[in-house]
Amino acid sequence: MPVGLGAPVYGKLDADLAAALMGINAVKGVEIGAGFEAAALSGEENADEMRMGNDGAPRFLSNQAGGVLGGISTGQPVVARFAVKPTSSILTPRATVTRFGEETDLLTKGRHDPCVGIRAVPVAEAMVACVIADHYLRHRAQVGDTPAWPFTRPADSPEQVPLPESKASR
Template sequence: MSGDSFGKLFKITNWGESHGPAIGCVVEGCPAGIPLTETDIQPFLDKRRPGQSQLVTQRNEADQVKILSGVVDGKTTGTAISLLIENNNNRSKDYSEFAKLYRPSHADFTYQQKYGIRDVAGGGRSSARTTASNVAAGAIALKVLQRANIEILSWVDSVGTISAKIDADQVTEALIESNPVRCPDLVAAKAMEEKILAIRKAGDTIGGVVKCVVRGAPIGLGEPLFDKLEADLAKAMLSINASKGFEFGSGFAGTELIGSQHNDIFYQDENSQIKTHTNHSGGIQGGISNGMDIYFRVAFKPVATLMQQQQTVDTSGNAIEYHGRGRHDPCVLPRAVPIVDAMTAIVLCDHWLRHQAYCHS
């Protein structure tokens, strides 16, 4: 029970290590007859891949995906889809000295204590490199969700204390992808870029927040107890490396309101559709989507590897100093955006298929 799988009807199983020969994913539950080729998946991996700008790690991986099973003549067969991404730009020697110490805020200590063994090179299984497989699986989920006309948009909402000043209704894919930070507020994006580059030059790192909005989700996704839609979204987001917080709908700001201010009042629009005047619920009530936009925010910590001297202990508990090595992101936010997109798509696809299977509408 290593926790490598996620989802129920649309299920993914992630495998591989950062510096192993390859990483990959097995996707189960994808309906038959969905048009799918590697060119459908690759654009999403290109958004996540390392080396795409000066703001991210310079590890040079092409992240070319290969479909090994589950697709015939460009269409899914309904059987398990196996995806493979080769690791071609490993520098395992950068990590050799870390075998005898525990890097601050990494998984080194906890992994060693739990399993009695760890893969030192690149952090092994605990590396964010493994999220590439989830992005590939998310691309398949998005293909399925095209049947439901669901749109998912994620973007960098803040870096450090610099925040975007843009309404979610104004955000488009073109705006998000117009700059390397992936912030749709172009003024804030410029300031964020300058901040990240300055932080990188100082050998330090910085965190921030990714915001996501789901448009067009039908009424009825999610279940009222343990499989609440927002609960599954929370688990998906907090499974992403470096994530430290999940805020749904009004989130913590909602605690500053009283009930009469916070309640979303229902009305019937000109098309006889029941909607709400406000959306403090974030598009989900009682664990089930209500047809309004779904929105949430995910907090990401500063990357733990710093290119400067730090104090730590060796595996015997002796105090030592060490200096970070390897190629790392000064800020994970730009590359976290497609990961948030993918994990959101996987959750929604799973719930949409379940809803289709056993609900009356």
């Protein structure tokens, strides 16, 4: 997964992933990374700390965020899970109301899948791939082929950029 896909406000990668997954029929919940379990974790447990790897590139020590921090991909694997409701087209009669307000029973006839969750998996994989491809194309259109890491300092740039003086210090 490339680093730097997404945006911090509009066009967040995790928001677009959640929207795409929620757009699948029968999906009723989506979580990214630790998701709902993160609410039970402390800040220390949930934080994805970083260290420098042997190759000189930063490495995360965990992936609680599911590969997305602040709406932007971290380069880690994107982890998204979704919940699928049971199918409502079951063979037992169900109570309903007609368009005239009369109570009646509804009986499903014909061949219907007892579980749509099995079919939802490849659909979800395709939706995630489409979202990532869309964000990759947006990123490329906005910044070109410039990688998000490593940052390179121009040769004529000082090591430390001086901060402008504030009016109070004058």
